[in-house]
Amino acid sequence: MAYDDLRDWIAALDSAGELKKIRTEVDPVLEITEITDRVSKLPGKGSQPTLRGAPGGPALLFQNLKGYPSSQLLINQFGSARRMNLALEVNSLDEVADRISQFMDMKSPQGFLDKVKMLPMLAEMGKFFPKTVSSGPCKEVIKRDKFSLLDFPVLKCWPKDGGRFITLPCVVTRDPKTGKRNVGMYRMQVYDERTAGMHWQRQKIGAEHYREMLRRAASGKALEGEDFSRTSVDIMARSSGGAVLALGDRPGGRMEVAVAIGTEPAVTFAAIVPAPAEVEEYLIAGFLRQKPVELVRCETVDLEVPATSEIVLEGYVNLDELRSEGPFGDHTGFYSLEDLYPVFHTTCITQRRNPIYSATIVGKPPMEDGWMGKAVERIFLPMMKLSIPELVDINLPIEGVFHNLMIVSIRKSYPGQARKVMNAIWSLGQAMFTKCIIVVDEVVNVQDIGEVTLKALNHIDPERDIQFTLGPVDSLDHASRLPDYGSKMGIDATRKWPSEGFTRPWPEEILMDEKTKALVDKKWKELGLE
Ligand SMILES: Cc1cc2nc3c(=O)[nH]c(=O)nc-3n(C[C@H](O)[C@H](O)[C@H](O)COP(=O)(O)O)c2cc1C
Ligand SMILES: [Mn+2]
Numbered sequence: 001m002a003y004d005d006l007r008d009w010i011a012a013l014d015s016a017g018e019l020k021k022i023r024t025e026v027d028p029v030l031e032i033t034e035i036t037d038r039v040s041k042l043p044g045k046g047s048q049p050t051l052r053g054a055p056g057g058p059a060l061l062f063q064n065l066k067g068y069p070s071s072q073l074l075i076n077q078f079g080s081a082r083r084m085n086l087a088l089e090v091n092s093l094d095e096v097a098d099r100i101s102q103f104m105d106m107k108s109p110q111g112f113l114d115k116v117k118m119l120p121m122l123a124e125m126g127k128f129f130p131k132t133v134s135s136g137p138c139k140e141v142i143k144r145d146k147f148s149l150l151d152f153p154v155l156k157c158w159p160k161d162g163g164r165f166i167t168l169p170c171v172v173t174r175d176p177k178t179g180k181r182n183v184g185m186y187r188m189q190v191y192d193e194r195t196a197g198m199h200w201q202r203q204k205i206g207a208e209h210y211r212e213m214l215r216r217a218a219s220g221k222a223l224e225g226e227d228f229s230r231t232s233v234d235i236m237a238r239s240s241g242g243a244v245l246a247l248g249d250r251p252g253g254r255m256e257v258a259v260a261i262g263t264e265p266a267v268t269f270a271a272i273v274p275a276p277a278e279v280e281e282y283l284i285a286g287f288l289r290q291k292p293v294e295l296v297r298c299e300t301v302d303l304e305v306p307a308t309s310e311i312v313l314e315g316y317v318n319l320d321e322l323r324s325e326g327p328f329g330d331h332t333g334f335y336s337l338e339d340l341y342p343v344f345h346t347t348c349i350t351q352r353r354n355p356i357y358s359a360t361i362v363g364k365p366p367m368e369d370g371w372m373g374k375a376v377e378r379i380f381l382p383m384m385k386l387s388i389p390e391l392v393d394i395n396l397p398i399e400g401v402f403h404n405l406m407i408v409s410i411r412k413s414y415p416g417q418a419r420k421v422m423n424a425i426w427s428l429g430q431a432m433f434t435k436c437i438i439v440v441d442e443v444v445n446v447q448d449i450g451e452v453t454l455k456a457l458n459h460i461d462p463e464r465d466i467q468f469t470l471g472p473v474d475s476l477d478h479a480s481r482l483p484d485y486g487s488k489m490g491i492d493a494t495r496k497w498p499s500e501g502f503t504r505p506w507p508e509e510i511l512m513d514e515k516t517k518a519l520v521d522k523k524w525k526e527l528g529l530e
Contacts, residue, residue: 018082102121257303267281421439
């Protein structure tokens with residue numbers, strides 16, 4: 001029973017006792033952050049433990065916003081393990097993982113019977129593709145002339161933030177090569193009424209669409225083999241093969257962008273999922289909600305957005321314009337540094353009447369995004385196993401802020417396999433950012449940090465078992481030698497084998513024998529120790 005829209009989802013949160021409506025006046029500048037931060041750290045119903053307990057206070061619907069009399073603001077909608085399940089309409093995230101496994105298990109049919117058996121699956125797949133409809137609630141109000149990004153209660157999150165940031169935007173772009181759409185969650189710093197920063201980091205799909213537009217605008221003149229990593233201004237100011245594209249000789253042009261805010265939870269979640277570029281997030285959302293996402297065409301750009309979005313920003317980024325973005329109190333628990341990013345120019349805003357603005361804050365974990373990340377961890381495990389079949393389980397502890405620490409258990413069958421697994425992870429989509437990977441044997445429960453600490457640290461000879469490598473790192477890494485580029489570490493904490501050069505005896509783990517245990521079980525009550 002997919003949620004129709006954000007309001008339907010809010011009603012579901014409310015009836016599950018997971019929503020708190022707040023009628024006291026609050027300021028979107030700083031105050032909402034302080035409230036939400038405290039709530040994020042409250043004990044939660046049915047939350048998974050993090051290193052600091054089992055947090056996850058309720059979702060919050062602020063109904064009395066200072067300066068925004070007709071607005072409401074939803075925050076912390078995904079902020080507990082229970083709500084994440086509710087958002088995806090499952091009792092456990094493993095259900096989603098199992099559904100994915102079923103689809104991946106589909107093999108070529110061997111005969112008539114196999115084909116018949118496949119029919120229900122194929123029929124089911126038909127339900128996932130997005131449907132374009134002629135209109136929808138997001139067109140209730142169309143603002144072509146008089147509009148401002150500050151018509152909405154955009155948060156200033158932390159005291160040293162560079163400004164106010166749209167923190168939960170689904171940013172839609174189109175691949176100029178394939179025509180495929182991408183939806184990514186990239187924060188937007190509001191510069192003024194009509195412009196905002198477009199913080200797609202260099203390794204993300206939106207940034208790749210932008211680079212492809214840039215390549216096309218320059219028609220390959222000066223861009224072949226150029227360093228795309230820094231800024232388009234850099235690129236254009238560089239020379240290549242004698243052709244100089246100076247700043248006064250810019251390729252120009254623009255790229256269309258649409259931004260949906262206040263989408264139903266499957267779409268919002270799909271926007272953060274590290275999916276391969278070939279798979280449109282609208283399809284992923286359809287798979288998650290088992291019902292197509294309905295899309296409408298934008299008014300001023302050739303893009304589609306979810307029909308039930310609360311707010312849609314239409315516009316473009318210029319290919320030759322970058323502006324300083326940040327600082328921004330980020331999910332690492334530190335401010336991410338200022339850097340240059342493209343600028344979004346708004347051409348039109350469409351919205352529902354009295355739209356509900358949805359937002360999140362990031363900061364010191366645990367926070368809302370941690371639970372979204374945990375869901376990604378569970379759901380992606382079957383897909384990771386496709387390319388790393390020896391993988392048994394993974395854990396990205398919330399305090400590891402997703403790119404800093406991944407603990408994996410493997411079924412080891414040959415020497416050096418732990419290092420092979422590290423390299424596989426470092427070449428797997430956004431897992432490439434993982435700064436530290438700990439590989440343990442399958443007998444270690446990676447969800448139990450205590451057990452991992454005990455066994456991993458007992459089992460290593462650091463000089464021998466730590467593997468360093470160099471490569472791309474997360475843009476938010478403030479310690480790497482260069483932005484976006486640095487070192488990573490893998491720890492082979494598996495039991496070492498003679499075939500790996502370890503010839504000393506390996507001790508046995510201490511375990512009591514069953515007979516003695518049974519004996520004590522019998523006497524336990526009598527001992528009166530509990
Ligand atoms: C709350 C939140 C905010 C995020 N902000 C950004 C951001 O500003 N820039 C960015 O590149 N990624 C950001 N991410 C991560 C991306 O959404 C994520 O990497 C996603 O997979 C990108 O989609 P893509 O693969 O289609 O580019 C954020 C994630 C969350 C949960
Ligand atoms: Mn994508």
